[in-house]
Amino acid sequence: MTSGPGDFLPDPELEQLVSRFLDHTITAEETAVLEQRLRDQPDARDYCARALRFDATLQEALLPQPLQWEETRRVVFDPKRKDGGPAWSIQRQQTVRYGNPGNSLSGSPEGPLGLPGPPVRRRWLWPAILVVSLAAACAGSFFYYRSLENVYALRNGDFEAMDLSRSISGIGHSILYWQDNFSTSGCELCEIGRVSGGKIFAPSGRNIVRLQDRAFLNQLILNKRGTPLKALPGLRVILTGQAYSQGDVPHSLRGGLRFVASGYPDMIQYEAATDSATIPSGGWHPLRMEFQVPADLLRPPSDLSSKNIAAPSIDLSGKELTLSLDCRSPGDSICLDDLKIEVLPPGK
Amino acid sequence: MTAFAHTPDSGDDFPLLGKWSRSTSRSQSSDPSLASTAAEIAAPDPADFTAQWARAQLSVRAYLNSFLSDRSSIDDCIQEVALLAWKKGPRDSPGDAFLGFTLACAKRIAMSEVRKKYRTRLRLLSPDVVASLSDAVAAQELAEPATPAMRISALQSCLDSLEAAPRRLLDLRYSSKDPTALQQEARATGKSIDALYKKLERLRVLLRDCVAGKSTSRE
Incomplete structure (x- = not known):
């Protein structure tokens, strides 16, 4: 990443603010100061942009992210459409995997394309868990309700439902x-x-x-x-x-x-x-x-x-x-x- | 903000997108219906896409860095951008069109993610600051003469010259999947976490100077 000869030299405060911003250790007060400086000082904004770009480069250099997806297609060729001409129709389905082995996203151990460990995005996971939980709760309630049907018991069979301790005669x-x-x-x-x-x-x-x-x-x-x-x-x-x-x-x-x-x-x-x-x-x-x-x-x-x-x-x-x-x-x-x-x- | 052309999908503004034209021919067929369907059937050439994406990925990450701070969100967004680029990206257009397209997609996806983050009250920079900062990042990326491969290679050689301890610190910060890795390191080494972040700050300055020195000598 180049930095031109006329590049702005940041003061120590800006350096520290940007660095803390990159490391997510910046406080609310420091954020306010940084925002003000980025608004008021174009040079500070350019410096921060360079720092962000360098941070991305560091990320790519230290943990390069492989990218892969699977794609299946069904292609149908109809030689005689209604208007007389030929027609193609295409259906496509894709599955995307992205990331390093075991890295954050989903932890898929190995992808079918042979690349190691690209996790799958699982947007369906929480909705699926929710649906399964609801179904289990409904089924549980149903069976619990049904189970009560055959359970008969006497009410107040031990005659202790009333407290006679305050009764004069008992x-x-x-x-x-x-x-x-x-x-x-x-x-x-x-x-x-x-x-x-x-x-x-x-x-x-x-x-x-x-x-x-x-x-x-x-x-x-x-x-x-x-x-x-x-x-x-x-x-x-x-x-x-x-x-x-x-x-x-x-x-x-x-x-x-x-x-x-x-x-x-x-x-x-x-x-x-x-x-x-x-x-x-x-x-x-x-x-x-x-x-x-x-x-x-x-x-x-x-x-x-x-x-x-x-x-x-x-x-x-x-x-x-x-x-x-x-x-x-x-x-x-x-x-x-x-x-x-x-x-x-x-x-x- | 810079005045940008409109993206075809979202209406968001973004530079260079105007350079990408849908009139770019995808097929040489003279029959219009067959021409478009043939272009659809002809899957993107993986080699072409790889080359284009390799040039764009670092810029996309840098651009997303100006919107979002956590790595997993950025990785998720990169994935979505890549998929969109694969499905709809300009294939035969001149160099900057693909980058413009991916950055336009990245902006739309990142803004959506930012809205979610604001909903969850995760602290981010103000929207106006994010907008101007992302413009600055995009402008720098588009004006960058060095290819991503060159930039990463220069940085890699600077990283290789580091000793084991600072290199380990960088790995913990940028490669570890454990978000508490730095805290554990601080406990293990008996240093404060602030001291480790200060060390990281110095390391980044050192590496930035090292890369700048390499690019100056190359010029």
Whole structure:
């Protein structure tokens, strides 16, 4: 690179500013000074231009950049076009690679043209990553959503959803999620340790439910998406938990999967499956009930609020199922805690 | 800014582009439709293009240097300029037309890149300063009597005369793909990073004087 005889000799400040500009170490204040000098002094501008050109020459001398691309063409010759003359049509596709082995751009190890290491520009890379990520997120959401479809669980099965610690008596009659359609006064939520004066403790947490004779619990069975469980022939529902009763004789707990056709003014229910369990007396015992929905689901009403109601038999297939637990414990009560269900689709 | 001719594609102004004429014949065929298609089919002669590009590449890099500061952006722009030159560059025009075309393309591509950099708040010189500086670079490149090969060769011989330590410093600054190479060198040698940049500044002055001396003696 030549520099003419009348070349401007830079002062040390300009030399330093330009050098710091080239090395990207220039500060904001220095940039302002450099810009002003480049605006006001043509000689300074020429000096800076020479420095930029020399910097480029240094770059080319120290790290020469090979350039290469691939090109494919399809050439079609049509001897008789519409207007009678011949015509060519050409389609061309190019791939460009530029740079040294492993150098900045993309790090392609070797090019197909035999030159070492020219990286490929990958403008498509980030959009492609974005699209793949979105697709994966959509697919993940879809499968997650689908997976929730078959997951059924009791809500407030451990009865700990309500805090009775501030209740004076330690007893409540509102049992969250367990009074769907109907409620009964013989059913209590108890902080049993306090209520029993320390004689009985809950298997887990603080609260249990105490059912007097003829009292009941009802819960519409929902999956994680909030969709009710539908009656299907062969469906099985297994209920497990802990049960407690006192007295000298065993007590009985009756359970059922019911379809509530009407709650008010007339109560009409149909039972799809039923089971009962005997609760041994004294202490907490594991509770297990299994409800098997039969093949024939044409059922008469099982529970009516009045004998005068003329409710017909109906096919329960596809009807929403409610878990009902009825206490059959004359003169005494049953305590329940840690209730869980497992729903097994037909054929499993 | 200098008053320039219009580029065919962008409307940007650039010197010497007027020297390149699309009327330049690409084919000797007398049938106009066949003439143009035949010219399309006749791919650019790689040997011709190589010679033209070899003369233009250094100028394109120098010109892009006035717009952009980071090497990878400049390399990307050079790639785009080269591809445009291959596809649309004047092939049979007299010497300066190809250079004018590539610099015009470089200006358009660099301006686009600069707009992106400003969007990302990367600090650059003001647009008016960049414009005047790039004009100065382009004018110097176009007036440069020495070919790029001669310039690089002169610089190479000056580089060869350097001792290992300064040569290593230059390699770290211009050849390393690791942006922290100089910081690592400063830590390894126990010097401050400012001292290394000062050393680089002195080395560039030294090499510039060395190259100027060689070109003076050649004249």
